[in-house]
Amino acid sequence: MRALLIIDMQKVSFTPKTPRLDSEGVINRINILSDKFRENGDAVIFIQHEGSKEGYWIFGTEEWEILSTLVIKSSDLIISKTANDSFYNTTLKDNLLKLGVDKIVITGCATDFCVDSTVKSALINDFNVTIISNGHTTSERPNLTAKQVIDHYNWVWTELTPTKGKIEVIDFNNYLKNE
Numbered sequence: 001m002r003a004l005l006i007i008d009m010q011k012v013s014f015t016p017k018t019p020r021l022d023s024e025g026v027i028n029r030i031n032i033l034s035d036k037f038r039e040n041g042d043a044v045i046f047i048q049h050e051g052s053k054e055g056y057w058i059f060g061t062e063e064w065e066i067l068s069t070l071v072i073k074s075s076d077l078i079i080s081k082t083a084n085d086s087f088y089n090t091t092l093k094d095n096l097l098k099l100g101v102d103k104i105v106i107t108g109c110a111t112d113f114c115v116d117s118t119v120k121s122a123l124i125n126d127f128n129v130t131i132i133s134n135g136h137t138t139s140e141r142p143n144l145t146a147k148q149v150i151d152h153y154n155w156v157w158t159e160l161t162p163t164k165g166k167i168e169v170i171d172f173n174n175y176l177k178n179e
Helices: 021-040 092-099 111-124 145-157 172-177
Strands: 004-007 044-048 078-083 102-109 127-136 165-169
Touching: 004 111, 021 044, 021 078, 021 102, 021 127, 021 172, 044 092, 078 127, 092 127, 092 165, 102 145, 111 127, 127 145, 127 172, 145 165, 165 172
Parallel strands: 004 044, 004 102, 044 078, 102 127, 127 165
Antiparallel strands: none
């Protein structure tokens, strides 16, 4: 069984003050993927950051909410986290094991923080990992454009040494063709 992880696609990260590269495209690709996963009987899991440690992304506030442009169904799981890593002190691993998931497909925000931490944690937890190369986003960083950050991490992930699982980085269209 597969699971689609949709990491931190929350209102606070998609404002005029926090623009993300190709937001609309990433959201559209995530919605298409989540529909395909549901049609196939695979899991769709939204990861939602609760950031009271940071003083924003506060549980229950509008900024904490998942983007209204993302389609959420009653069959989807929503897992709360308080650190960059979606596995750290959450129910994610237990839920994946209970569902019999061995392959995780990762999308979301922000490439260089929560997405990267989750990719690496999924590998050390022996899952097969696929990252949709144009299914994650971030914003401009000091000395780097958002595109440079995304390109860099897509490269880094292709160079990681997996544990028992495998890792691949694949473009959305190529992923759909291989379905």
